[in-house]
Amino acid sequence: MKLVLTEEEQFLKDTAKNFAEERCPISHFRSLRDNNDPNLWDKDIWKEMTSLGWPGILIPEEYGGSNFGITGISVILEECAKTLTPSPLFATGVLGAFSITNFGNDDQKQDYLPKISSGDLTTGLAVDESSHHNPADTEMVAKKEGKKFILNGKKTFVIDGASADLLIVLARTSGNKGESSGLTLFLIDSNDTGIEKIKLDMADSRNYANINFNNVEVSAKNILGDEETGGETIENILDIGRIAIASEMLGNAEAAFETTLDYLKQRKQFGVLIGSFQALQHRAAEMFCELELTKSSVMAAMKAADEGSNELQRLSSLSKTMAGETLYLVSNEAVQMHGGIGVTDEYDIGFFLKRARVAEQIFGSAKFHTERYANISGF
Amino acid sequence: MNNLEKFRKETKNWLDKNCPPSMRSGADPDIPIDEVWGGRNAEYKNPESKLWLDRMGAKGWTMPTVPKEYGGGGLTKEEIKVLNEELFLIGAKQPLLSFGIWMLAPVLLEYGTEEQKKEHLPKILKGEIRWCQGYSEPGSGSDLASLSTKAEDIGDKFLVNGQKVWTSYADKADWIFALVRTGAKEPKHDGISFLLIDMDTKGVSTKPITLISGKSPFCETFFDNVEVPKKNLIGELNAGWTIAKKLLQHERAFISNFGLAGAVAGAGSGRDVVSIAKKHLGEENGKIKNSFYRTEIASHKIKEHAFGLTLKRAGDEGGKASATASMFKLYGTEHNKKRHELMVGASGVDGVAWDGDEFDQNDKNLTRAWLRTKGNSIEGGTSEVQLNVISKRVLNLPSQ
Numbered sequence: 001m002k003l004v005l006t007e008e009e010q011f012l013k014d015t016a017k018n019f020a021e022e023r024c025p026i027s028h029f030r031s032l033r034d035n036n037d038p039n040l041w042d043k044d045i046w047k048e049m050t051s052l053g054w055p056g057i058l059i060p061e062e063y064g065g066s067n068f069g070i071t072g073i074s075v076i077l078e079e080c081a082k083t084l085t086p087s088p089l090f091a092t093g094v095l096g097a098f099s100i101t102n103f104g105n106d107d108q109k110q111d112y113l114p115k116i117s118s119g120d121l122t123t124g125l126a127v128d129e130s131s132h133h134n135p136a137d138t139e140m141v142a143k144k145e146g147k148k149f150i151l152n153g154k155k156t157f158v159i160d161g162a163s164a165d166l167l168i169v170l171a172r173t174s175g176n177k178g179e180s181s182g183l184t185l186f187l188i189d190s191n192d193t194g195i196e197k198i199k200l201d202m203a204d205s206r207n208y209a210n211i212n213f214n215n216v217e218v219s220a221k222n223i224l225g226d227e228e229t230g231g232e233t234i235e236n237i238l239d240i241g242r243i244a245i246a247s248e249m250l251g252n253a254e255a256a257f258e259t260t261l262d263y264l265k266q267r268k269q270f271g272v273l274i275g276s277f278q279a280l281q282h283r284a285a286e287m288f289c290e291l292e293l294t295k296s297s298v299m300a301a302m303k304a305a306d307e308g309s310n311e312l313q314r315l316s317s318l319s320k321t322m323a324g325e326t327l328y329l330v331s332n333e334a335v336q337m338h339g340g341i342g343v344t345d346e347y348d349i350g351f352f353l354k355r356a357r358v359a360e361q362i363f364g365s366a367k368f369h370t371e372r373y374a375n376i377s378g379f
Numbered sequence: 380m381n382n383l384e385k386f387r388k389e390t391k392n393w394l395d396k397n398c399p400p401s402m403r404s405g406a407d408p409d410i411p412i413d414e415v416w417g418g419r420n421a422e423y424k425n426p427e428s429k430l431w432l433d434r435m436g437a438k439g440w441t442m443p444t445v446p447k448e449y450g451g452g453g454l455t456k457e458e459i460k461v462l463n464e465e466l467f468l469i470g471a472k473q474p475l476l477s478f479g480i481w482m483l484a485p486v487l488l489e490y491g492t493e494e495q496k497k498e499h500l501p502k503i504l505k506g507e508i509r510w511c512q513g514y515s516e517p518g519s520g521s522d523l524a525s526l527s528t529k530a531e532d533i534g535d536k537f538l539v540n541g542q543k544v545w546t547s548y549a550d551k552a553d554w555i556f557a558l559v560r561t562g563a564k565e566p567k568h569d570g571i572s573f574l575l576i577d578m579d580t581k582g583v584s585t586k587p588i589t590l591i592s593g594k595s596p597f598c599e600t601f602f603d604n605v606e607v608p609k610k611n612l613i614g615e616l617n618a619g620w621t622i623a624k625k626l627l628q629h630e631r632a633f634i635s636n637f638g639l640a641g642a643v644a645g646a647g648s649g650r651d652v653v654s655i656a657k658k659h660l661g662e663e664n665g666k667i668k669n670s671f672y673r674t675e676i677a678s679h680k681i682k683e684h685a686f687g688l689t690l691k692r693a694g695d696e697g698g699k700a701s702a703t704a705s706m707f708k709l710y711g712t713e714h715n716k717k718r719h720e721l722m723v724g725a726s727g728v729d730g731v732a733w734d735g736d737e738f739d740q741n742d743k744n745l746t747r748a749w750l751r752t753k754g755n756s757i758e759g760g761t762s763e764v765q766l767n768v769i770s771k772r773v774l775n776l777p778s779q
Contacts, residue, residue, distance in 0.1 A: 003696075004695045273777045281770035281771075281776050284774055284776065285773075288706070296688035299692060370674065371677070373681055
């Protein structure tokens with residue numbers, strides 16, 4: 001495994017960097033927030049992303065995708081995160097595309113993948129049911145009745161849940177809360193009878209929902225993968241999601257750091273640039289080191305995903321932990337080093353802090369993944 | 380068969396015939412292990428240590444990157460990779476530990492004259508001459524460029540007077556590479572030269588320094604009217620600071636590997652932090668029983684993993700010694716200190732054993748090793764100096 005980008009991956013990254021800087025600078029995100037946009041992402045930007053082929057990066061060519069791999073989409077997310085660009089790319093282009101490509105049957109692939117590639121269908125992954133990530137704690141019941149299932153329960157913190165067309169839902173077909181066996185994944189149209197979406201207002205002003213399922217009828221044909229194997233399947237999907245979100249968090253941290261570094265080179269106090277103070281220099285240098293370690297961790301995890309390495313789980317937890325801890329450090333230091341303007345709404349740096357703490361909760365915090373890393377490693 | 384495959388086959392055969400049994404994995408544990416540093420006065424407990432050094436030295440494989448005309452292996456990058464893989468496969472012991480190889484040889488190759496390269500490189504690579512480093516002085520630690528050991532021009536020679544400190548193994552070394560003042564004190568960087576001095580010269584003396592670990596790997600080195608031929612000057616007169624900085628990058632690159640190499644060597648031997656914690660604190664379902672230690676150790680291992688990947692990434696990117704060497708030096712040494720603190724803490728009372736029969740030899744060794752790590756973040760430039768270098772040279776933050 002070589003920890004460098006291929007030429008193709010580097011090209012995707014450069015394209016994404018230009019796109020984010022030109023088409024959706026941070027002012028784009030700010031206007032979506034200020035205008036209370038119902039989706040909190042922009043349909044025209046999504047169309048442009050689609051014309052660049054991004055939603056289909058994990059989808060095979062026969063279904064309209066380009067099959068460029070986890071590294072390819074992750075570096076795009078990293079660049080878009082630098083300008084805090086909101087889009088369905090994570091929930092649809094990573095979670096939806098990966099789930100159906102890898103675990104869908106032929107009919108499901110035919111039904112959904114071309115529409116994901118063309119940007120006409122967005123997805124949401126409904127896993128958690130409480131304030132902390134833990135798939136094994138699933139209580140939502142899917143009761144078998146002949147050739148269909150009846151779903152009852154509540155899902156929380158579904159990314160893009162307020163707008164997603166198709167939901168990928170983890171439910172319990174047997175067993176009890178706390179067990180990772182007895183779980184099954186379902187593909188469900190979000191407009192089906194009995195589904196109630198409650199849009200959430202979160203600190204990072206992005207699209208999330210809690211979703212209630214009241215006697216929702218789902219055909220057995222809509223099972224993703226096999227019945228009762230959802231526990232394993234979801235871990236695989238989540239590991240890919242964790243790597244992609246870690247890459248996004250790395251992008252957040254890099255941008256917050258660069259912005260802060262620029263500020264240290266412009267802001268004068270006591271007649272000198274504040275970047276000449278050793279008290280700030282050493283903290284900046286420490287952040288630089290943590291960022292380098294995070295880059296390597298994310299790089300190794302992306303490459304492991306593309307190469308089908310048996311280290312995937314451990315590297316996924318490593319990357320989410322490193323990204324979480326580094327972004328925590330950098331987002332706090334960025335605000336502090338900006339002084340008074342750092343805590344104003346008018347200035348952008350606070351957006352990174354808010355995004356940091358929400359992203360930290362996505363698919364397991366650094367603490368969750370430190371524990372998981374220790375379990376996998378035999379500590 | 381392509382050339383590389385042919386090289387692999389030849390290497391395998393050569394190692395098979397020439398790497399003595401006690402120098403590879405599976406060696407008889409009763410045969411004493413030498414730390415081989417070479418030099419005029421080298422002593423060997425195991426004659427095969429000497430044999431292995433001589434054979435590898437003759438091949439130039441102690442430093443395979445160096446061209447053959449200077450006694451090196453003259454191998455390509457790909458061939459070196461193959462050589463390392465084959466050495467790893469048989470668990471071959473490193474034939475020679477050498478400041479000459481790690482620090483001096485790279486700058487000789489870059490700044491030395493043809494004559495200097497031909498004179499010194501072969502002896503370094505064969506382990507015939509053991510080198511030490513004369514940088515720090517009692518009054519010049521972190522502010523190294525303020526050094527005052529003087530080299531006066533007396534016609535065909537320099538006359539050297541002054542004192543160096545923290546010279547590793549100066550009492551065992553044959554030659555020293557030293558920074559000396561040949562020009563004005565101000566600007567301090569512009570009056571420094573890089574000089575090679577034979578330790579046998581009249582007026583050179585050394586005195587070991589006992590450290591908090593009870594051991595004496597360092598010395599004070601004194602120069603009292605020492606006459607040094609002018610041909611021993613490396614680079615231009617008063618241009619030594621550039622060479623000094625370059626050498627420090629090589630030094631930092633190799634110190635930063637200590638922690639990780641130690642962690643890798645420890646794993647599986649029972650002397651790694653996880654095994655120690657399980658042994659002293661107990662184990663439950665494969666987990667370290669004490670959850671506070673477990674959390675701290677897990678966080679530490681995560682950082683170690685990420686650091687290892689960063690060294691690998693730097694290699695994959697084709698990185699040479701550069702300002703990021705400061706990052707590796709900083710992180711590697713701080714990590715090594717933390718690893719030893721965790722091992723000492725997890726060992727409880729045994730982790731602070733000093734001497735006597737009541738304690739296990741491994742525990743006593745750990746105490747000394749832990750104390751020795753405190754020097755890691757000081758030698759080769761303190762952690763604070765590394766942070767300064769990163770701030771200025773990587774992040775381009777302004778000076779006051």
